[in-house]
Amino acid sequence: MAVEIPADELPQVLVLAPPADFSSLESQFPNRFHFLKPWFSKLPLLQFLTSYAQSAPALLVSPGDRLAVSSNILDCLPSLKLVVTISAGVDHLDLPELRRCGVAIAYAGNLFSEDVADMAVGLLIDVLRKVSAGDRFVRKGLWPTKGNPPLGLKLSGKRIGIVGLGKIGSEVAKRLEGFGCKLSYNSRTKKPIVSYSYYSNVYELATNCEAIIICCGLTKETRHMINREVMLALGKDGVMVNVGRGAIIDEKEMIQCLIEGEIGGVGLDVFENEPEIPEQLFTLDNVVLSPHVAVTTKESMEGLVKLATDNLEALFANKPLVSPFVD
DSSP, X not given: OOOOOOGGGSOEEEESSOOTTHHHHHHHSTTTOEEXXXXXXXXXXXXXXXXXXXXXXXXXXXXXXXXXXXXXXXXXXXXXXXXXXXXXXXXXXXXXXXXXXXXXXXXXXXXXXXXXXXXXXXXHHHHHHTHHHHHHHHHTTOHHXXXXXXXXXXXXXXXXXEEOOSHHHHHHHHHHHTTTOEEEEEOSSOOTTOOSEXXXXXXXXXXXXXXXXXXXXXXXXXXXXXXXXXXXXXOTTOEEEEOSOGGGBOHHHHHHHHHTTSSOEEEESOOTTTTOOOXXXXXXXXXXXXXXXXXXXXXXXXXXXXXXXXXXXXXXXXXXXXXXXXX
């Protein structure tokens, strides 16, 4: 019969705000970690940390925890050794500050890559073939009175550019090969092991493509990298899909290009100021919107809980992390 360990004797894991799947993580090992939950306390956050989290070696965060690694918070956590983030991106983490404090990072790594690639191709098909627009056309009862809706465009054989040929971008490319697409890419460096055409900047990529799929991470260099010039280079029938981060596209310029008919359409799973979405996008039939769910399938969430747990277990067992982030 298992002996239940008192909560105050379990390894401490601080959670600043509960991720959507926190209950699954907490229930998986109810007698393994003691989760510190400041949202249940009436104390101000910094006072809670100073009072209760001084000895916490691990911090669990999600992409929404923008202040999770600010210097004033880290100064309250002198025993912190590891930040576990439940995302593949790390743009919500202050990497220099964490390095300064000697804190390691574990992240989702490639766990979501196949799911995101599936969504990217799905959005591309939806925009080109007007699937969502056709659904609205039928539901509004327009088919009997208006006849057939506007024609869509085929995917097979299209010239597709991938922005960021990492794990996700490579999975996207693998799927598009099955459609006979001519693939090219932009990345920080040329990939010697692939045969796709390489363009050193996104403007040249867009000039030579009929659609681009954004798969890269958000950095100072990639913020608003997809600007008006790139969109105009893509052309009036050109399509953009974004499964990276919203701010990689200059959203205001994108909306203007859509309204003016300068680009053919967009499929967006991410937005610059999500969950706030510009209302102009709601009225455009050549826009497909998705609420940042490319990574969230039932299978990926189950895998994420296990991965986060395995990383925490590794820390407390003094073993190598399962999915360390190395920049």
